[in-house]
Amino acid sequence: MTEDSIIKITIHKALTCNADENVKEIAKKLKDSKDRRIFVVDKQDKLIGIITTTDLVYKTLCDREKSSEMKASDVMVNEVKAVDLSEDFEKALEIMNELKTFTCPVTDKEKMVGVISYHELVNYIFTSLQK
């Protein structure tokens, strides 16, 4: 852990995949990393979608015959709400509040950077205000 990471909010690296990646591969990635969501990015690392374990279950198990040929683009949710590094704390909290999640994807000019957690964000804000 570096000095930077102690005094700032950590943007954790996020699990990513490409739009043409097979769902089986994606499921394996999720299983290996014990994660519940994977972000879909294009060749320029631009965030284009999100796949949750629920999406995988609902969209692949219902159509087992086609599931082995399915790609990330077939199961992903296209409209991903993310906060850009140039946007404020409030925006990040708004997104998490709206989606009722405890993490929020962070982008830098649409490029995927990682995810921030609600607890770390709130903790940082209050800790820094007390200084």
Next chain:
Amino acid sequence: MSLEKLLAKVKTDFLPASKNRIRDYVQKYELEGYFNEDVPEDYKTRFREGLDRITNEVTDNYSTELRSFLRTPIGKGSMALAVANDLSAYATTVPFHQVSILGLYLFAAKTINEVPAVLRYARKSKDWYGALGHMLLKPVRYLLPVLGPALESGAFERMVKRRVRKEIARKFVERYGNYEPLENRLKERLKEPLGEHVYVEKREEELVGV
């Protein structure tokens, strides 16, 4: 100025110099924004500790000007004699300027005694104008019947106390800045760009060689 504040000011000015009394006055009237009911208790505690420290610092710095074992009795004695003389002059119809020679001696002794303290005060506070004004007003006050000598008694200490209060408040604001309620600071912080406060976790491949 409210009557309450005026009375508190007169009280701190005329009663003997006490750190607690000076601190309480500054806390209540000069720095009320830091100690009102809207300020959270933990902040108030921090501010109170800071104010205690600053009060000690400043009053210690002016301790020889605020009180003196020699200056105070001479001053009080000379002024009490002058007031008594004036009152007796009124009662016995003798002109009030017929002060006894003892009174004059005491007044001279008080003034001479005060000179080094006034110089020390002026050097410490840089309030040369105030120090000069005090010395120039001295004979005027002494020649005023009854009220003059009464006002002259402890005039120097009152001037030092005023400076002490001012200095405590100034140092406090310098050290603690303008207090802003947590709610306002939170609103401002929430408007700050995320990019200025984040650390991007390195990917494993980026950590190779670190």
